[in-house]
Amino acid sequence: MGLKAYLNDIVEAVVTTAKGMRITARYGVDPKEEVTLQYPEERWEIPKGYRGFLHNDIKTCTACNMCVKVCPIDCISLESVRGADKKMVLCSYDINIGRCMYCGLCVEVCPVNSLLHTSGYEMASVALGELILHFIAAEDAPEIKARVARQVAEAAVKAAAQAAAKAAEVPSSGTAEAAKVAEAAKAEAAKAPVVEPKAAMEEAPQAPVSEPTVAKEGEKKE
Amino acid sequence: MSGPADFIFYAAAAMTVGAAILVAILPNILYAAVALLFSFAGVAGLYVLLSADFLAATQILVYVGGILVLLLFAVFLSNRISDGKTTNPTHFRLPAAAICLVLFGVLSYAAVSTPYAVKKGVYLPTTADIGELLMTRYLLPFEVASVLLLAALIGAALLSRPDRAASVKGEMEEGKR
């Protein structure tokens, strides 16, 4: 290594260091360059499509099970019973938000747009169980089941009565079928739980009111 | 000298001797090295009491900052450091003790029989005098010592330098592999 290279080395080291230090100095002196967001006090603007915590609007949810099927990590669990109108009635809808990876596939497949991403992103808990979001309280589930069962039973009884009336009216055509329907309805009615909780009878907050009538219309069409 | 100076002298002397004894008897070689540090520090304290401040600082700088570090390096590099046990094997106790006793006798005889020119301690800067003496009266020993050290330095550099031919050969072998 010649003297020239030796001195060049030193000069280059000094020059490049000075260049770097000029840049850091500029950042150090210029207060406008600070980009820190003082998080709990300041918040950034959450964009429209933000994928935060999931929220299910259970009033519109049809319990179609699409979200459960599409979820790659099974963080959504859903329980539903078939209502009197053959539609599914939710009796529990849980999202394990601690497991959720916010991929948004469930929101995408939801046919009635009841499952949505909210803009929430802060949640802390000391127990893992608290991370499971219950959209229907766990203690409500038996009530709903009972109520739906009762409605199903009522509908079945009505249907059976109608069927019987129909059968009586028009004995010549399709007696056998009508009788069968009536039989089935009776059997179903018998299956319905005999002991019903009183609370469920007194108040049914999320009761689909018009169901029995709809059911009737449906049967009439047959 | 007044009371506290005497006390400090005895404290420093006791530290020097006590630490030196520990160096000899401690089984753990690193503990011995630390004891040696205290021994050096005691000697430096004695130098300070003798108004030889430059010498005291040199004692710390050279012995603690240089020699002792070298010692520690040697221990670290030559022992199975990862074992966490470095011992100081004690063989030949009796012959060593005998030789030490004889040495002690000779030294103490020399110390007692030398007619010291004792002056009253005056605190004066010694640095300038040392410098002057090194450059005038003791120039030759100073230069001889420098040349010796330079030779030692060059020798060390030569020894630790990898053999050029061997390294080229090694590279070729590596290429074959």
Add this chain to the structure above:
Amino acid sequence: MEALAISLVNAVPLLAGVPLWTVTLLLMVAVAAVILVFALTFEGVGSLVLRKVAGDIQARIGPNRVGPNGMLQFLADGVKLVLKEDIIPANADRLLFKLAPYFVFVGSFAAFVVVPFGVGLIAADLNIGIYYVMAVTSLVVIGVLLAGWASNNKWALLGGMRAAAQIVSYEIPVGMALIPAVLIAGSLSLQDIVRSQGGLLGIFGWNLFHNPFTFFSFFLYFTAAQAETNQTPFDLPEAESELVSGYNVEYSGIRFGLFFLAEFGDMFIVAALATACFLGGWNVPFFHVGTLPWIWGNLLSLGVFLTKAFAMVLIMMWVRWTLPRLRVDQLMRMSWKYLVPLTFVNLLGVSLWLLVFRGKGIPGMIASLFG
């Protein structure tokens, strides 16, 4: 110190009955306490400033939660360090593990004794001042080596070995770069060195502008001293991204705190030596501090000295947050191949200059030209 004790005994009649050496001893303890408090305060505030500077440079804010604008962060850190569990690894060498931080801290703290804070503000104006600093800081090497070994951790051991090799090899350029100041002053005492830069030349009386060689000397010293105190870009012993944390990786609580304090202490010592040897120390430009009353003169000079020293510390932090780290062999090469030869050449240059121009610097000659 003894003169001060005599004057104190004369001034306070109550002390007449006490032996002089007791008064001196008490005085020494008091001065040491003051220095310790200063050192600890500097180290605390220094750590805060370091983080604030880091924040500014890195386009963020830095600590701002404890106290107004984060001013009390260092107290929180200190309390945390004291309260933290002091962990000693199971297979560590307990005695040396406990002892090592004290060596490091003592080595760093003892150097504060000879720092000339002001006209009369120096704990001990030793006439081997600079040499003394070099000597006591060598204790740091032992402490670091022992810490690395006693931790029984290979990363710590590597860090300790690196630190020792680094400090030992950089002691030479540091010493050689400081000698020009000694040559000009004709004394090793830091007070004498500072006084030699006084006079009415203002900042051109500083050794920095004495002649071209001293100018380079300052930068050589600053570079080498950064390395000796393990500052970035020479922070290999604690290279976070290579050796995890180096020799102090197993330390926690107040023992880690001692290493931490020693690091900041070293930083200040480097800045103080640079100030005293090259930047005129406590000299106020165009003004003779000695003419003022004792108190005011000292306060003014203390202010000037601290301003300069803190400016140097800031520059060290600035460098620290800019540069990457050298590799260990490059570090050694830098010392032996660049700094040592350059400081030697520089020393030769200064010596020749002083010989040829009879000790006069360029500003001095220009001044004498104009009468």
Add this chain to the structure above:
Amino acid sequence: MTIRTDALPTQEMTINMGPQHPSTHGVLRVILTTDGEVVTRAVPDMGYLHRGLEKIGERVTYAQYMPFTDRLDYLAAMNCNCAWAWTVEKLAKIEVPARAEYLRVIVCELNRISSHLIAFGSYTADMGAFTPFLYAIRERERVNDLFEMLCGNRLTYNYARVGGVSGDAPPGFLEKTKEFLDYFEPKLDEYNNLISYNKIFVHRLANVAVIPAEEAVAYGLTGPNLRGSGVPFDLRKDEPYSVYPKFDFKVCVGTGERGTLGDCFDRYMVRINEMRESVKIVRQAVAQIPDGPVRAKVPRLFKPPVGEAYFRSECPRGETGIYLISDGTVNPLRLKIRTGSFVTMNIFEKVTRGLMIADVVAVIGSFDIILPEIDR
């Protein structure tokens, strides 16, 4: 740089570097055998992050696997998303709308920028300069903001879909992208002045872990690691896919400007230059992007025909190739992923022999490995 210590043999020491180590970029464990500071052997021990991603792929549907590709390389999730989408589309021969392809290319290149920013930042942090790392993070946040605007997430995007992308660019997205590019391009010169050409940095990188071109090819290196050795191989050019042929960009290769061709500095510089090329591509894509739908009609219960497909795309860490066998059901029969980082680790042991411990860090950083890609 190789240091020989044949003349002074000392006892060798075995050191564990990782899995918890600041500069192994995750949970890589390297078993170092060192002679003092000189590494005689460095054996990477992988598998701490193995999650069975390929096996998972055989148990979920084609659409469901998309979020898992986010986890394949979390710093370049968009690239992995798109790679999966392209593979499935190749398998099922689905025609993708042009706008979707343009959007994919835009997000891929933006993600390449953000991934290379992390590579650059963490590399400088490994080398001891912490400040550039935070500058890199600052720029990356802007890319994340863009992605958040586009798809709602900042790290695991799950943006691509079989047959398109999950959603069209919201109004203002393209303008913001342009704004970012204008802001970002000058920063590259700033980085170069700040650190790239810093003497210390160059000395740390130049001539370290030189991989000659033939060796790089022989070991199957891809991406910037291969191009750093001077091999101008880039799938975007050599095996063009998507709409890449429509853009004008050049393939950055190492030039050996500060040392030997194929050293750490070349690999580093390739990434810096690639960011500039990516900026160019995104500019062109934003200018050319057509209007139209962003998603082809794909049945909800998607069953590709029986067959197999292999698709490889240029990810920031090299070639990501996905091999897929379909048996006509909703789940793939077999899924195999080839990632850049994993292949790169093959050469690790060879190039680190004789280096120093600090150089091992430099090598890991210059390979820009990411552990989820290695372990899958």
